Amino acid sequence: MKKNIIVLLSGGMDSATLLWLAKKEFEDVYAISFDYGQKHKIELDFAKQLAKEANVKEHFIVEVPHLKGIKGSALTDSSIEVPSETYPDEPPITTVPMRNLNFLSIAASFADVYEIENIGIGVHSVDSPYPDCRAEFVSAAEAAINASSIMVAKKKNRIYIYSPFLGITKQDVLKIGLELGVPYEKTYSCYKGTLPPCGECATCVQRKEAFESLGLKDPWFSE
Ligand SMILES: [Zn+2]
Numbered sequence: 001m002k003k004n005i006i007v008l009l010s011g012g013m014d015s016a017t018l019l020w021l022a023k024k025e026f027e028d029v030y031a032i033s034f035d036y037g038q039k040h041k042i043e044l045d046f047a048k049q050l051a052k053e054a055n056v057k058e059h060f061i062v063e064v065p066h067l068k069g070i071k072g073s074a075l076t077d078s079s080i081e082v083p084s085e086t087y088p089d090e091p092p093i094t095t096v097p098m099r100n101l102n103f104l105s106i107a108a109s110f111a112d113v114y115e116i117e118n119i120g121i122g123v124h125s126v127d128s129p130y131p132d133c134r135a136e137f138v139s140a141a142e143a144a145i146n147a148s149s150i151m152v153a154k155k156k157n158r159i160y161i162y163s164p165f166l167g168i169t170k171q172d173v174l175k176i177g178l179e180l181g182v183p184y185e186k187t188y189s190c191y192k193g194t195l196p197p198c199g200e201c202a203t204c205v206q207r208k209e210a211f212e213s214l215g216l217k218d219p220w221f222s223e
Pocket of ligand 1: 192
């Protein structure tokens with residue numbers, strides 16, 4: 001078993017699956033979630049519940065106010081509506097500028113102080129229209145984190161970005177999660193932030209399709 005990890009936890013199905021996988025593979029599991037002015041801030045309630053259920057060592061919730069201040073993304077800018085369809089543009093209008101670079105560097109600050117050797121991120125191939133979800137980005141971020149880490153400079157060890165879903169589909173992620181017993185009825189992915197989820201935005205559609213591809217129904221839409 002590997003020593004420890006901090007998992008980026010949004011409250012959605014991918015990061016929840018990553019958290020459950022991390023519980024199996026790491027001795028100490030921390031989680032970190034971000035309040036970045038997202039319209040679907042309700043996801044943080046789900047993230048808290050998941051972190052509790054996964055019995056993480058500690059769950060950090062960090063405010064990242066500048067991303068909302070910058071605007072320019074349908075996820076944070078009230079003047080841009082979240083589209084009720086799959087993404088027509090690439091990168092999509094729901095891209096938040098440098099979101100994962102912000103999140104990974106904040107997680108790396110915690111990693112440095114808590115001496116955590118792995119940072120988990122649940123990106124997969126369906127996320128690839130987002131530049132900060134690609135393998136190229138993940139390896140570059142890992143290199144930057146190691147180059148700026150106090151812990152690495154002192155202990156001559158290494159911080160790894162744990163991204164086991166890179167290159168696999170959301171359907172594959174779901175398969176892994178079902179085997180691990182992830183409580184998908186307690187995950188939330190909708191970009192519109194409604195309760196119940198809208199069922200129409202790109203993330204709602206993607207997760208419904210993942211369940212349907214396995215002959216199942218998304219627990220949010222099982223009736
Ligand atoms: Zn939705």
